[in-house]
Amino acid sequence: MRARVFVTLKPSVFDPQGRTIAEALHSLGYANVDDVRQGKYFELDLQTEEASAARKIAAEVADKVLANPVIESYKIEVD
Amino acid sequence: MRARVFVTLKPSVFDPQGRTIAEALHSLGYANVDDVRQGKYFELDLQTEEASAARKIAAEVADKVLANPVIESYKIEVD
Numbered sequence: 001m002r003a004r005v006f007v008t009l010k011p012s013v014f015d016p017q018g019r020t021i022a023e024a025l026h027s028l029g030y031a032n033v034d035d036v037r038q039g040k041y042f043e044l045d046l047q048t049e050e051a052s053a054a055r056k057i058a059a060e061v062a063d064k065v066l067a068n069p070v071i072e073s074y075k076i077e078v079d
Numbered sequence: 080m081r082a083r084v085f086v087t088l089k090p091s092v093f094d095p096q097g098r099t100i101a102e103a104l105h106s107l108g109y110a111n112v113d114d115v116r117q118g119k120y121f122e123l124d125l126q127t128e129e130a131s132a133a134r135k136i137a138a139e140v141a142d143k144v145l146a147n148p149v150i151e152s153y154k155i156e157v158d
Contacts, residue, residue: 039120065100
């Protein structure tokens, strides 16, 4: 199965990279872009056929390796 | 509306960062992780209420700024 993990900074944490992208887009004429948040995206190919097992592994891996739980939150999708 | 853009390296492009994460996970005992691909994730807050307009803006922005179409592909979700 494939698990997809999205890691983003928590809403309360300032995101200078996203801010810079938003300003670049404004200077390119995209005035209708209010805000940009940048995060990380991971695709994990897992040797399991059970969605619940895949989700459990992905959550463990996200907690330990992929995200910093102090400043980042993550979401998991399994398919 | 919020558009979410996922940028990943094309399947034919080697992903050393993902490879390194996969090896780190193996050394931590996650033998059932076959492969990891790392990408970028963007959330765009857009001043539009039409999903089709939001998708169009996000695709333009992804082509011009967020992704390098030579080596990367992207997917867009709008909600």
